Amino acid sequence: MRYAPVSAVLSIALAITASVGVAQDRDPDPRAAVLIADGKAALDAGQPQRAIDAFEAALAVDPGYTPIYLDLAEAARRDGMQGKAIGYYRKAQERDPRNYAAISGEGEALVEKGAIEKARQNLTKLESLCGESCPETQDLASALARGPQTPVLAAEDVLPDVKIEQN
Template structure:
């Protein structure tokens, strides 16, 4: 009689453990709805509609917070809005999911250049080149060009001392 409650509890624990694993999605599989919102956000960004792009990409991340592409696209929106610190943070979140993402490293490096952190951007460039190997790749090419160009004129004007 005393063992019956213990047996029932163990049976319930075993039943719930077996059923919890059946609903989990593998990390490599991103929600299709999240990918649809990501594509809509990227299209809005390409059309120059930053608010719609921001909204769609935020929705993509709500649907699936493991969507690295949405983080990277959202970082590009932040760059267009001249919010370089936010772009660096967003690409950092993408890199937390996959540290060897050459695109995220490149976008982060470009934001670092605009923020004035050229030395850190050069470290990102070295990582991107190592990931690409001997092959030329777009993230390395665009980051090298950004480092060569330096911060934009708008960023230089914002950082210059104000005269009263």
């Protein structure tokens, strides 16, 4: 009798953890899978905007399938929208905090944006989760070694040359 509450709590906890683990390893809805394949084909063809459209449609069909956020982030990065990509990577991490690809991708997008210190924090997090030999850790470390892709301009660099002439 006195073990009933403890066993009830343990069985509920086991059921919840089992259902969460199963939910992450599922296949997407077949309609979403077709749209994901279209998006990946568009990315391979160098058409990131078309890929974003396909991935967003797939997300509308199957909003519970987390890898779509990673695909959306990759397409946004290729389209030069690192801020949007970071948002998608963070949504993937909200659903799966130990998603190494999302942590690494966010770090790479941060490097591309010029936020080196924040990217280093992601590298530290990856090193603590999966180690230095993890492929995601190595990808982020090499992105940090390359540095930002776009140069950061000072205000003086974009000022027009002004010539004052008298009439």
